[in-house]
Amino acid sequence: MTSACSTGTCAHYQEMVRLQRNLHDGLGPGLAGIMLRADILAELLTANQSAAQEMLRDLRHEAAAFMTEFRRVLADQSPAELEGRGLAGALRALAARMSRATGETLAITTDLGAEHELDREVDRSVQVAVFWIAKEALTNVVKHAKARNCRIGVRVVDGVLQLSIVDDGIGRVGLSRRGIGLTSMGSRAAELGGWCEVTDGAPGAGVAVTAHLPARDPGLGCHAPHPPTER
Template sequence: MKRLARGDGGSTVEEGELRELIGHQEKIREDERKRIAREIHDELGQRLLALRIEVSLLKQDEYDFADKRSQRIDEILEHVDATVKSVRTLINDLRPAVLDLGLVASLDWQARDFERANGTACVFRADDEDLELDDKRATVLFRVLQEALTNVVKHAKADKVEIGLKQDGKNLVLSVADNGIGMPKVRNRKIKSYGLAGIRERIGLLNGEFRIVTGDSGTTLIFRIPVSE
């Protein structure tokens, strides 16, 4: 089979594998579009419709009394708050607002959120608290870490994760290490079964490298991307 390009850690990528990777990423994007459209219709759309009905009900005679009207307005405000929350969630799915705090702060937030949500100890360390990237690269690293941590929950059976961020010359290096059961199948090129194809594609678009160090006790994912174009 024809070889086309350099892949993770400098290895070559086969033409068929590249097509499969592109197809996989397109499926991820299409699934994400469907999910967001469904949430807009089912969640946001239904809430707005309910709000319209509730506001129109205020015209009824029974709400001419101040106490009844006040109670009804309180209920409507609760629905408004829930709708605002839904909108914020959708916006965060498209671009995490926490990225506005800076790269280091956003990754640290993600580590603490992961620990809080899953009960798995998660430590984040950065060599330089002032490390910054352009928005495109920062978003990729945020999403990559998000996917890597999701992978830990699904497969690693770990009780501790260590995340590191450092600058190495003209490159930025992000590492995610867990103390779980390891990923022996990766050595047999069954990387897809661990949901890492999307991660590899994101890093590849930035001319970066993605490396896996794994065994029977723990896995470390290492992402290296250029600081600039």
Template sequence: MRLRRNLHDGLGPGLAGIMMRADILGQLMTANQGAAEEMLLELRREAAAFMTEFRRVLADQSPAELDGKDLDDALRTLGRRMSRATGGTLTITTDVDPAAAAVDRTTQVAAFWIAKEALTNVVKHAKASTCTIRVRVDAGLCLSIVDDGVGGAGLGHQGVGLTSMGSRAAELGGWCEVSDVGPDNGPGVSVTAHLPAAPCPAPRRPAR
């Protein structure tokens, strides 16, 4: 179950990005040769990143975006990559509490995976123009991903992605909810999660 979840969460976004770029490439082949060549280079880079992520998932390693980075940097990197996958039609903004860098790594990894799956759903289903990721620290890590898309897409059944977000939160004693934003607040989907967190352990001082 864990390998299935990691394969889905880790590789799904890469495949989604490759497929979207392939669709855009087909449109550019006759309309804009220069842009088509640039998109082809993007496809090659995305395919190489996909293979790297595939090896990391099989080795049960944490996401590459978190290597040597905190959650804020990792989410910004992810947002830029997912935005490029749409050809720039989706603007993704991040707003991360600096205190998030002080929570334990396990919680940061879980929050990243939830955000990654939520963004994948936005790219694949929402037809959104904007998406905002917010992270706050309040008796744990509070995460929200809200888009302005069509709403409701993918919410009618609990597939691997929605189940994965819930299980990652539940493993830490938290919760994750996915719902339509609602007519009063405009269209879109909101993903909200709360993850109990512990402070990062203080670095051990060498014995004298």
């Protein structure tokens, strides 16, 4: 291995990291949603035929969307959910889809402000990063948190986009190790001059994912100041 690759700076290594992250962030949530719905479907087959048929239609739609996302990941394109929607619309659609994947046992609310304001104030590259961070955070809530409620908040203050995702689940005990997903959230924010951290939510319960990113092109020198203390 060359010295550049051993330090993670060669183009081949960086492309491998990019592909690993995109496959995880783009395809992992889709697979998790399909598996979760399959489990619920198995229970409904004997208890509620009508609900089972509706869930099966959703499952087929999810599988088709998964294949579309797979092709977009390979082509290194932005998430399909952002096309024609903008960030606020994409996050609302993501919240609704994740809630349906749990059989509506998880209620996800959004506080995103005016939809067109986000699109006007936030550069596209930042929107893409924020969407991926939110998608990974929600996937962790669905898979690990055992939560009943989750809230997504986005606002822009003094040129900094502030994202928060807070649940009322079992806390960070559900995140026993720092895997690709948590690392990916941090690296996506850092690449744009921002930061992302995972902390305890409400006292005694829940997890809070917080990310701050410059709303405008970081190439112009923008950055989001890191929180003064680590928790």
